[in-house]
Amino acid sequence: MTTWLGAMLFIVGILFLAKAAIDRGRLSDPHVGPRAGRTLEPPRRGLRFLGLAANWPGIVFTAAGALLMLAGALIE
Known part of the structure; x- marks a missing residue:
């Protein structure tokens, strides 16, 4: 029972982290970069969203x- 609850919490945490990253804005946005031409990277999006x-x-x-x-696993 403890293992199943742990697995559910783990999956919920991963889904929460994914949803939080998606809700922060578009992950790809076609625009013209300064050096490479067209790119799918969003402009000025650092690693702050992480x-x-x-x-x-989600981490908790x-x-x-x-x-x-x-x-x-240790108990059983």
Whole structure:
């Protein structure tokens, strides 16, 4: 039971992280880059969207799920 709960929390955490990244804006936007011509990279989008402040709920769910799966494996 603990392992299943951990697996569900882990999957929910991964889905939450993916949804948070998608909700922050378009992931690709065709535009003309300064050197390479047309590119699908969005302009001026650094790695801020991967920061800890914006993703802490997903990270907590994922870590809790991993710990529960580990505990379930050690107990059984």
